[in-house]
Amino acid sequence: MKMHFCIPVSQQRPDALGGRYVLYSVFLDGFLFCKVRYSQLHRWNEQLRRVFGNCLPPFPTKHYLAMTASMAEERRDRLERYLQTGMCLNSHTLNIPTKKTALAVFLPDGRRIDVEVLTSDTAERVLEVNFLLGYFGLFLIRRFPEGKLSVVKKLADFELPCASLQTSEVEDCKIGLRKWYLDPALDSMLMDCRAAGDLLYMQAVQDIEIEWVKPTQAQREELKALQEKENQTKFLELSQEVRHYGYIQLDPCTCNHPEPGCGVVLSIGNNEISCCVTLPDGQTQDIAFQMSGVKCWQVTFLGTLLDTDGPQRTLNQNLELRFQYSEDSQQPWFVVYTKQAFFLSSCLKKMISEKMSKLAEENPEMQIEVPEQGRSKKQPFQLSQQKDYFNFLRKSKMKKAEDECVWGTLTEGGL
Numbered sequence: 001m002k003m004h005f006c007i008p009v010s011q012q013r014p015d016a017l018g019g020r021y022v023l024y025s026v027f028l029d030g031f032l033f034c035k036v037r038y039s040q041l042h043r044w045n046e047q048l049r050r051v052f053g054n055c056l057p058p059f060p061t062k063h064y065l066a067m068t069a070s071m072a073e074e075r076r077d078r079l080e081r082y083l084q085t086g087m088c089l090n091s092h093t094l095n096i097p098t099k100k101t102a103l104a105v106f107l108p109d110g111r112r113i114d115v116e117v118l119t120s121d122t123a124e125r126v127l128e129v130n131f132l133l134g135y136f137g138l139f140l141i142r143r144f145p146e147g148k149l150s151v152v153k154k155l156a157d158f159e160l161p162c163a164s165l166q167t168s169e170v171e172d173c174k175i176g177l178r179k180w181y182l183d184p185a186l187d188s189m190l191m192d193c194r195a196a197g198d199l200l201y202m203q204a205v206q207d208i209e210i211e212w213v214k215p216t217q218a219q220r221e222e223l224k225a226l227q228e229k230e231n232q233t234k235f236l237e238l239s240q241e242v243r244h245y246g247y248i249q250l251d252p253c254t255c256n257h258p259e260p261g262c263g264v265v266l267s268i269g270n271n272e273i274s275c276c277v278t279l280p281d282g283q284t285q286d287i288a289f290q291m292s293g294v295k296c297w298q299v300t301f302l303g304t305l306l307d308t309d310g311p312q313r314t315l316n317q318n319l320e321l322r323f324q325y326s327e328d329s330q331q332p333w334f335v336v337y338t339k340q341a342f343f344l345s346s347c348l349k350k351m352i353s354e355k356m357s358k359l360a361e362e363n364p365e366m367q368i369e370v371p372e373q374g375r376s377k378k379q380p381f382q383l384s385q386q387k388d389y390f391n392f393l394r395k396s397k398m399k400k401a402e403d404e405c406v407w408g409t410l411t412e413g414g415l
Contacts, residue, residue, distance in 0.1 A: 005083035108202040124157035137180030182269040184246035214243040253338035297323035
């Protein structure tokens with residue numbers, strides 16, 4: 001899945017010898033990823049070329065004399081295009097020293113796992129250790145005192161969780177483990193593994209508590225009874241019938257439909273974009289866009305970074321995602337103004353990728369090119385992996401500490 005890199009900001013800094021150098025702020029999907037000098041990127045490029053040869057895109061040439069403003073802008077633009085060509089940054093980019101550390105990962109029910117990792121371990125590596133790669137992902141998340149959950153972003157496979165926590169401009173971020181698929185039918189691939197079933201159950205319970213899932217009163221009472229009986233299998237089976245089960249809900253934002261400035265809450269899943277729109281008169285209107293009718297979409301920056309020395313938060317507060325929807329021979333653009341525009345784009349890509357994979361399985365004789373979802377293919381959990389997984393949980397420092405965040409009963413100082 002292609003990532004969006006950009007370098008919207010560069011700053012001149014004094015060096016130890018009395019000269020000056022340029023520090024580039026590299027953003028990944030709208031969030032600050034790292035700050036690097038040209039010389040660091042140049043050395044990294046040389047290392048990659050020794051491995052991959054001339055298949056890499058051209059790297060901006062080095063200047064030995066002082067650059068003019070136009071030359072500096074041209075270098076910044078070329079570096080941005082170099083990264084956006086499809087390079088997957090690794091730990092060499094950040095020059096992070098490799099050492100052992102404990103990475104706190106929060107499960108959906110609030111339990112914390114202190115995972116022993118290296119600071120240079122990627123999100124993919126952390127998931128591989130736990131047999132979760134393919135169906136689950138690591139996310140930057142926030143939990144608010146009123147009980148609401150916000151998914152800031154999904155960590156890309158090559159991102160370093162330790163570094164992402166350090167460089168995040170969003171306050172009180174934690175690493176959370178959640179399933180990373182939007183087709184509820186894929187639950188069936190995991191139900192034969194108790195470890196995976198436990199995680200699905202935790203997330204289903206949490207999604208009801210934070211009102212991402214919309215059960216009727218009768219369904220809510222039946223689910224509560226099943227939860228009290230600890231009947232996870234029946235609970236998940238009934239959850240599949242509940243509206244918005246398996247969906248991801250974004251933070252409240254604004255949109256242009258049916259008129260500009262309307263408030264909207266988006267829920268994404270099961271091949272649709274479900275919108276609960278608040279009209280100017282306070283009434284609400286539910287609108288659902290099927291992915292089969294979405295022709296294209298784009299993410300646009302609406303502002304520029306002006307605060308180059310302080311926390312750079314402006315970037316994520318000035319984004320829009322617009323998609324073109326075809327209905328009754330009309331092709332209107334639906335515009336959403338949200339700081340989660342890149343995450344929304346990732347969700348749309350995910351739904352298309354899952355749909356294409358399903359079509360490829362149902363029609364093996366057809367030549368269907370499935371969009372890349374990462375380097376690893378989804379594979380069903382193996383029952384032989386359960387013992388290793390539970391041993392991992394037992395060895396980890398997992399607890400519902402009274403002084404920690406317990407999701408559902410949030411305490412002061414938690415997420």
